[in-house]
Amino acid sequence: MTLIQSFTEGQEITGFYLLKSLQVKQTNATPPKDYLDMILSDTSGEIPAKLWDTSSTDKETFFAPMLVKVRGIVQLYRERLQFKVTQIRPAKDEDGYSITDFVRSAPVQPADLVYTIKAAAASVQDPELRKIIEHCYGKVGDKLMHYPAAKGMHHAFYAGLAYHVVRMLELAEFVCMQRPFLNRDLLVAGIILHDIAKTEELTAELGIVSEYSFTGKLIGHIPLAVSWITEAAVLHGMDLNAEKIVLLQHVILAHHNLAEWGSPVQPQIPEALALHLIDQMDAKLQAAEDAIDTMSMTDEWTTPVRALENKAFYRSKYGKA
Secondary structure, eight states: OOOGGGOOTTOEEEEEEEEEEEEEEEOSSSSOOEEEEEEEEETTEEEEEEEOSOOHHHHHHOOSSEEEEEEEEEEEETTEEEEEEEEEEEOOGGGOOOGGGGOOBOSSOHHHHHHHHHHHHHTOOOHHHHHHHHHHHHHHGGGGGTOOSOSSSSOOSBTHHHHHHHHHHHHHHHHHHHOTTSOHHHHHHHHHHTTTTHHHHEEEETTEEEEEOHHHHHTOHHHHHHHHHHHHHHHTTOOTTSHHHHHHHHHHHTTTOSGGGTOSSOOOSHHHHHHHHHHHHHHHHHHHHHHHHTSOTTOSBOOOBGGGTTBOOBOOOTTOO
């Protein structure tokens, strides 16, 4: 099977790929004609694809995510590769492929990631903060085993949310060792809970976000997480005005830093600042890593990366065989 990352202009391709997204659109012709605007993906990357001659059967047959067999040619459009599909059909059981074989996933097993997060939660010394974490994670169920951290900005892959949290926890341990004035319990609890409500904000399957949920659109994961903290505190008879409760809510509310990024308040305690900076470091480094890992093998520069101010990144050959 030819990996998407190795596609080159003019190459004729026949193979199985994950239909990651699909929209029925219309051409600018008179009269306009329907076509399928798709994204095909595998473990190496993704490519926009078009099926121009679309029938009513095609529009009823294909949906995302699903595994498909396609035939077509790789073309260059506005300096980016895209795939012109000439034939497409759903994969069959007898083809011998599983959709999970084509899904990008975290480089660590989901069970190991969840175990690490639970161990970090158990290491929190304050029993009330531990109860809040347990309550919030009880609402998530097994979603942490597969949910991505975002639709496309960063960690947008299978178990990406858990991977993001674990990488942040690793950074937090170093920061707390270097800056012992920080309250480790508060920072660790904040990291574990800062994106937990993305499991309700996003609708996802196989690590792929199809849309934002009704609640996600109207409320968002930050206010949702804060409401879960309040819910836990009430359930366990905690004082909602207790300093630790307010501080935990603050680090969640402030972790995006700016109102235009979704935070109603800016960091006003060191732990909130630390959480924001750790979150930004991991998210942006992951966005850069993803862009480089999934770029075409023939390119030197990535496409503009939205999470990194739409800058393109150069793939250096320095130090590599």
